[in-house]
Amino acid sequence: MSKKPQPIIKDGYEFGFHKPEGTGFRTPRGLNRQIVEAISHYKNEPDWMRQFRLQALMMFEQKQMPTWGADLSGIDFDNIYYYISPSQKKFRDWKDVPSDIKDTYDKIGIPEAEKKFLAGVGAQYDSEVVYHNLKKQWEDKGVIFVDTDTALQKYPEIFRQYFGTVIPISDNKFAALNSAVWSGGSFVYVPAGVHVEIPLQAYFRINAANMGQFERTLIIAEEGSYVHYVEGCTAPIYTTDSLHSAVVEIIVKKGARVRYTTIQNWSNNVYNLVTKRMLVEEEGFGEWIDGNLGSKITMKYPSVILNGKGAKGEVLSLAFAGKGQHQDAGGKAIHLAPYTTSTITSKSVSVHGGRSSYRGMVKIINGAKGSKSFVRCDALLLDELSRSDTYPTNIVNEEDVTLGHEASVSKVGEEQLFYLMSRGLSEAQATSMIVNGFIEPIVKELPLEYAVELNRLISLSMEGSVG
Amino acid sequence: MHEVIIKKNEERIIPVLWTGEETELSYSFILSDRGASIKFIALLLGKENQSLTLKVKVVHSAPETKSNVVIKSALSDMAKVDIDGLVKIDPGAKGTQAWLAAHLLLLSEKAKGRAVPSLEILENDIKAGHATTVGRINDMEMFYLMSRGLSSDVARKLIVQGFLQSMIAEFPKHLAEKAEKKLSF
Numbered sequence: 001m002s003k004k005p006q007p008i009i010k011d012g013y014e015f016g017f018h019k020p021e022g023t024g025f026r027t028p029r030g031l032n033r034q035i036v037e038a039i040s041h042y043k044n045e046p047d048w049m050r051q052f053r054l055q056a057l058m059m060f061e062q063k064q065m066p067t068w069g070a071d072l073s074g075i076d077f078d079n080i081y082y083y084i085s086p087s088q089k090k091f092r093d094w095k096d097v098p099s100d101i102k103d104t105y106d107k108i109g110i111p112e113a114e115k116k117f118l119a120g121v122g123a124q125y126d127s128e129v130v131y132h133n134l135k136k137q138w139e140d141k142g143v144i145f146v147d148t149d150t151a152l153q154k155y156p157e158i159f160r161q162y163f164g165t166v167i168p169i170s171d172n173k174f175a176a177l178n179s180a181v182w183s184g185g186s187f188v189y190v191p192a193g194v195h196v197e198i199p200l201q202a203y204f205r206i207n208a209a210n211m212g213q214f215e216r217t218l219i220i221a222e223e224g225s226y227v228h229y230v231e232g233c234t235a236p237i238y239t240t241d242s243l244h245s246a247v248v249e250i251i252v253k254k255g256a257r258v259r260y261t262t263i264q265n266w267s268n269n270v271y272n273l274v275t276k277r278m279l280v281e282e283e284g285f286g287e288w289i290d291g292n293l294g295s296k297i298t299m300k301y302p303s304v305i306l307n308g309k310g311a312k313g314e315v316l317s318l319a320f321a322g323k324g325q326h327q328d329a330g331g332k333a334i335h336l337a338p339y340t341t342s343t344i345t346s347k348s349v350s351v352h353g354g355r356s357s358y359r360g361m362v363k364i365i366n367g368a369k370g371s372k373s374f375v376r377c378d379a380l381l382l383d384e385l386s387r388s389d390t391y392p393t394n395i396v397n398e399e400d401v402t403l404g405h406e407a408s409v410s411k412v413g414e415e416q417l418f419y420l421m422s423r424g425l426s427e428a429q430a431t432s433m434i435v436n437g438f439i440e441p442i443v444k445e446l447p448l449e450y451a452v453e454l455n456r457l458i459s460l461s462m463e464g465s466v467g
Numbered sequence: 468m469h470e471v472i473i474k475k476n477e478e479r480i481i482p483v484l485w486t487g488e489e490t491e492l493s494y495s496f497i498l499s500d501r502g503a504s505i506k507f508i509a510l511l512l513g514k515e516n517q518s519l520t521l522k523v524k525v526v527h528s529a530p531e532t533k534s535n536v537v538i539k540s541a542l543s544d545m546a547k548v549d550i551d552g553l554v555k556i557d558p559g560a561k562g563t564q565a566w567l568a569a570h571l572l573l574l575s576e577k578a579k580g581r582a583v584p585s586l587e588i589l590e591n592d593i594k595a596g597h598a599t600t601v602g603r604i605n606d607m608e609m610f611y612l613m614s615r616g617l618s619s620d621v622a623r624k625l626i627v628q629g630f631l632q633s634m635i636a637e638f639p640k641h642l643a644e645k646a647e648k649k650l651s652f
Contacts, residue, residue: 366576381591384558390586396601399573405584405599411591 030078033057036180039083043149043183046156056169056179063173069359070297070328075271080243082181082214138196143227144189145200148216151187158189162220166249166279166305175275178214178247185215185246188229190256192222199228199261199447217248221256221284228259230447242269244295248276252284254308259287263450266295268324274300282308282337289445291318292327301359303332306340306371317346318442321354321386330360330377330391335368335401346377347439350386357389358407366397375405380438382412382431468493473532475500483509484642486649487517487546495524498532498560509538510634512649513546513578520549527555527593531562538569539634541627542578552584554597560590567597572630574603574623624650 025042027035036057040050065072138145144155151159169179190196221227244266252258258278266272272295278286288302304313315331333342348356358377379388390407412434420430436443443451473479473496485492496505511519525534540548554565571580584597604626612622628650635643 366579379588381588381593384591386591387589388586389588390597391583392585392597392599393581393583394599394601395581396571396573397579399576399578399603401573401602403599403601405582406596407584407586407598408594408596409586409588410594 026084027082029081031057031060031080031082031177031181035082039181039183042083045152048160049152052164052169053180053182056176059169060173060176060180063170063176065173066299069299069357070326072271072273072297072299074296075243083183141194142189142191143194143196144187146187148185148187148218149183151218155187155189158220159187159218162249162251163218164249166251166277167247167275172275174245174273175247178216178245178275182214182216182247184213185217185248186219186229186231187217188219188227190219190221190225190227192253193224194222195225196227199230201230213242213244213246215246217246219248219250219258219260221250221252221258223253224255225253226257228261230261230450231263243271244273245271246274246276248274250276250278250286252278252280252286252311254282255284256281257285257287259289260302261289261446261450263291263293263446264295264298265293268294268296268322270295272298272300274298276300276302277305278303278313279305279307280311280313283310284308285312285314287314287316288331289316289442290329290331291320291442291446291450292329293320294325295327296324297326297328299328301330301332301361303334304342305334305336306342306368307336309337309339311337311340313340313342315342315344315346316442316445317344317358318439319346319348319356319358321348321350321356323352323354325354327354327356328359329356330358332361333363333373335362335364335371335373338367338369339371340368341372343373344375344377345441346375347442348377348379348388349382349435349439350379350388351382353383353385353387355387355389357391359391361393361395362403362405363393363395364398364401364403368398369400371398371400372402373404377407378438379407379409380412380435381409382435468495470495470497471505472497472499473503473505476502478504478506480506480508480637482638482642483507484638484646485509485511485513485519485521486645487513487515487519490518491520491522493522495526496534497526498529498534500529501531503529504533505535507534507536508634508637510631510638510646511538511540511542511548512646513540513542513548514544516545516547518547518549520551522551524553525555525565525567526557527560527563527565528557530560532560533563534565534567536567537634539572539631540570540580541572541574541631542580543574545575545577545579547579548581550580550582550584552582552597553587554585554595555587556590556593556595558589561592563590563593563595565593565595569599570630571599571601572603572627573601574627 027038036053040053167175169176250258280286286304290302292298302315306313313333317329317331319327319329321327331344344360346358350356362373364371377390381388388409392405396403412431416434417430523536550569552567554567556563567584569582569584580601582599584599586595588595608626609622635646
């Protein structure tokens with residue numbers, strides 16, 4: 001067994017195919033008042049949204065870059081296109097989608113997935129959602145699933161009521177940036193009591209070199225409703241750095257349940273800086289399942305704000321850091337009401353000099369009686385070059401609580417390897433099996449096709465060393 | 468700020484008892500050579516409006532070093548503690564073992580705690596972990612003791628003593644006596 005295991009993450013980017021950029025409206029590089037106004041004008045937005053964007057731009061200029069977390073000094077804000085539209089047209093039917101775009105999605109397998117069990121697909125290509133299809137059965141129940149720009153035009157009242165309420169523009173520099181230049185994303189509205197049994201799904205891709213994507217997602221689940229939203233990202237390779245800075249706001253009303261699943265696999269030059277937050281009311285249940293595999297730097301801490309009695313929140317976070325990558329991920333739970341419960345589970349794998357950091361916070365305010373929180377984070381370090389950090393913050397201002405936090409960091413156990421190898425597996429096969437076992441608690445929560453893709457990604461990279 | 472450099476095969480035990488006098492305590496331990504080991508045990512007993520910021524930093528810069536940091540705190544009235552722990556394992560510190568734990572027992576509605584036990588690990592051949600718990604006296608335990616005829620005050624005291632006993636047992640005599648005296652409130 002002299003052979004070294006093969007890299008877990010391949011050097012080449014498997015889904016790194018690149019399509020020619022479409023034509024359409026595009027702002028010049030850089031960001032200023034004129035550009036923000038041009039975006040708003042081009043989208044024919046109401047005046048309040050234009051004001052909102054301009055205010056956000058001011059906030060963005062005032063706010064400092066975060067002084068903690070990953071190294072963001074490589075971002076050149078003046079060298080980014082803040083808005084590109086690939087095509088002026090929107091498509092209702094799959095057969096109307098241009099063939100090169102279709103080809104891109106074929107490679108990730110959207111059509112089959114849709115045929116099988118997806119309710120609707122909102123496919124984001126460049127900055128605009130070009131394809132939207134919502135199955136009739138949900139439309140009949142009053143479920144709205146459109147891209148965010150359409151929602152602003154078609155459902156202005158409900159849009160304005162909730163937009164920017166969970167993540168205000170002043171929240172952080174990147175939320176402000178998104179608020180100023182946002183484009184695309186999904187808008188989901190589920191009426192009271194409606195259960196959307198099949199996950200709603202959207203695919204995101206970046207396809208213009210040096211282009212930032214600033215999608216904005218807003219999900220509103222009325223009382224007693226249920227929805228599962230799935231977002232998956234795979235991006236083509238390009239040569240210069242790119243910025244992805246999304247904002248996701250979710251409102252979970254009384255007794256409702258929302259599950260938001262992300263599998264993010266940006267190519268290795270993307271800065272992925274995302275603000276995600278859920279406001280959970282009485283007896284509601286909000287869940288984040290967040291898998292971070294790609295990108296150069298990810299900073300993402302999905303949050304649950306437990307704002308009503310008995311609200312529940314759960315964050316499952318998976319980070320895979322390979323060569324040159326820093327995954328700074330985690331979760332936050334803010335307990336503002338009595339008898340609220342939260343669970344945060346984080347699993348991270350670092351390899352080839354990759355760095356993964358868990359950064360999390362649990363805060364329980366005075367008066368949130370009977371609240372419970374449990375945080376578990378495990379890290380696996382696969383070689384000597386890699387790094388793993390844990391930065392958990394626990395703040396408790398209430399006596400009547402139960403809070404637990406546990407973390408462990410280790411390498412692949414030699415006894416485990418020895419056992420598997422004594423049964424005839426190669427070192428690479430055995431390592432792959434152990435890694436897959438380690439992340440299993442999160443993978444099992446993923447929709448089937450994602451779980452398959454993820455396991456395949458890890459196993460594929462081990463193949464070379466077999467025999 | 469107390470900075471201690473621990474040398475080859477040296478084993479140090481640092482016990483700390485806080486009963487409200489200081490507002491800030493800061494310790495830094497550097498395990499500089501093979502076989503160095505540190506055990507840091509801190510008992511924090513706060514009442515009234517006493518408050519403490521405790522910073523503990525452990526750096527493993529050599530192979531086969533060991534650290535064990537355990538902080539236990541019982542807080543009554545409006546007492547407050549803020550614990551910042553950091554264990555750093557440098558590249559090459561193979562065979563290192565590190566454990567960092569903070570346990571807070573809140574005895575009053577106004578008591579507060581903040582705990583940030585961080586790890587920064589740059590070497591894979593290690594074992595490291597940390598744990599935090601925050602909670603109040605378990606109702607079931609109280610019920611059990613009171614059903615045996617103890618008053619709620621006595622039952623409470625016994626539970627607090629039980630929580631802290633494992634630490635007191637490892638303290639040198641004079642500190643252990645001081646801690647026990649403080650506990651007989």
